[in-house]
Amino acid sequence: MRIALFITCFNDTLFPRTGQAVVRLLERLGHEVVFPLEQTCCGQMHFNSGYHDEALPLVRRFARVFRDEPLIVSPSGSCVAMVRDHYPHVAKESGDPELIEAVRTLGERTFELSELLIDVLGLGDVGAYYPHRVTYHPSCHALRMLHIGDKPLQLLRAVRGIDLVELPAAEQCCGFGGTFAIKNADTSIAMLDDKLTNVQETGAEVCTAADNSCLMHIGGGLSRQRAGVSAVHLAEILASTEAEPFGVPAVGSGDAITVVRA
Amino acid sequence: MTTSASWPDVPAFPLAAKSALADAQMRRNIGMATSTIREKRTGVVEEMPDWEQLREAGRALKERTLRHLDEHLLTLEESVTRAGGVVHWARDGDEANAIVTRIAKSKGVSEVVKVKSMATVEIELNEALEAAGITALETDLAELIVQLGRDRPSHILVPAIHRNRAEIRDIFRRTIGPETLTDEPAELAEAARRFLRERFLRARVGVSGANFAVAETGAIAVLESEGNGRMCTTLPETLITVCGIEKLVPAWQDLEVFLQLLPRSSTAERMNPYTTLWSGARDDDGPREFHLVLLDNGRTDSLADELARQTLACIRCSACLNVCPVYERTGGHAYGSVYPGPIGAILTPQLAGMRAAGSLPFASSLCGACYEVCPVKIDIPTVLVHLRDRSNKERAAASLKGRLDPERLALKAVAKGFATRGRYERLQKLGRLGQWPLARKGKIERLPGELGGWTKARDLMPIPDQTFREWWVEREASR
16 A cells, blocks of 8 residues: 655654654555655644644645645654644634645545554554563543554554553653643643653653654653663554564663664 | 733743742642542543533533523523512623622621632632622632632632641631641531531621523522532522623523533532522522622633634533643642633633733643543633634734744744745754754753753753655665
8 A cells, every 4th residue: 555654844853763663664564655755844833832824834735745645644643633633723714715625635544653553454463573661651642632542552562572561640641742841841840750750660661652752752851860761652663573673772872863774 | 900810910820830839738739639539530420321422512502602692691681680680791800899899888788608609709809899898708618718818719619729638727727716626627617617607697698600590591500519608699688699601501401411511520429419599589588689790801802712712611610620730730829810720721811811811821731631521522722722822923913022032933934944845954954963062972961042941851862863854865766
């Protein structure tokens, strides 16, 4: 199946490894991955920060770039939620009937990675191997906007070699919230602190999620605490096999962002 | 307008939150209370097979009512008048306070007893009455604790949620006695009961808010857990109700939906303990005189905003406060408003204006827990980002400082940069080059200016040597 990758500006720039993992995983499963190079940003950062006039051209651009793609996947719950939940609202406010129609079908064609694997491709086991102790943080937008439920956990449970441990108070927000983490840094840190305590309580060496934004937050905190726990995107775990392990990046070494050479 | 939902002496949220976060006792008290009620609520909601349909019914009823509020309000006025009540219209808090003060004065009283009411705290009625020489006594236990402690409410349902038993004992010892009081709940309740009973019996004027006002019949509904409210609505000769215009429901039958939604969402009870309903006034039972003050105080401005108007559907259950990870940590006072938490973050700026409460729409990580529990499905996260947009625009329009806000300039520049592939890719390279003074041994531990908020407690990984798209292009070329 032809699948267009919506990488998100955030992953493109800061977490290329995650994109590479999605490509490796989907190609291993026998699909054709295309990457429209014209894509930039979905506008979520502007929309959520309250700059709606600035978000609108980015929404238009996204709709144009992905207009003819039948199936779109993204390793970001919150950016998919932007496309599916907020695009109709932005389009409606613009009053442009063409944009309204364009984003309507876009929402139906855009999937978060675990949604694509389970709902569209009908896979529970992607044949991954990851011999590490892992705990899963359900990121808020994937959980409460996309309602992906336990789909990532279903996929993780099928991974061979994994020691999957439940995260206490998993559904509590990690405190990231985009500009919230900076504008309301003190409150955000108070929230993060509880999340870090819970992550460490599991004894896991890896904390995973469907969103690198939350993982950057949690991982940044773990690194500062010298906790010895890595934050790794779900895609990287699912891409890992015995023959081609993706590995656990060392905390704060810069490994987390090291590009895997093609 | 001198009275509004926001407290001018409380600084913007980030600063107020900073000191609140350091209050260990408050954090323990709020953390305990919210986690208990959260769990109880989940239990009584999960046992309802039609909860989602009920929520949808509540939302739809409120939406339709608000769309025709003008007509329903006139119907309500007619019904209340027909039932022997007097209806007053108040444009703002000052007008409402003047009406209540005038009525109380005309009865020659120096004391009124009050049912717990958000609307009267919003308009600072107690302070207005006090200025006119009339003492307004709060009779809801938690509200009384706040009043006796010369404190402010920090929760919609449990205004004294930030206090524990030992603190309440100390407040009571200092004010209503006895000095030998312990922190046993039964003893504390008994002390309040003794103090209040006397006042109920001598009160000649009662003041209440309203949970619902039924347009069709003129009935006013007050829901409470203690029975103290019913004392105030039945014993005094004169009853004055201050009711926000959004509290209206068209028909008696509509109560069926809300009387199921509200108790389970607020106190986590299956059925509300004391539900008092009355229409107008009569000679043989209850108050001889009934006054209904219909309060606008910014509500029609909110109605004018098509997206934000859903805020007015709120039935003040406070479920959103109890699940909010921000509220749970900062408590209510940091919001600087009688309406704290997620609902306060969208309601207060609309009632008090962005100048007074413009920092509140940003006091959320947009985690969406509030929307999930809201019994009338107010999409709080979407209203929050909508109000952020309004707040940013108003700030920019109001001053040069607002226009030159670093975040605004940066995000505008980024939006321009993301408009074409070429510019976007140049920005990526620029970021990679520009970070070199900050990155040390594979991480960034300190960022300059506003961004420093991040590195207070979080490291940042530097931008890697190759973007995803560079990798992709390289890979495609080598194939």
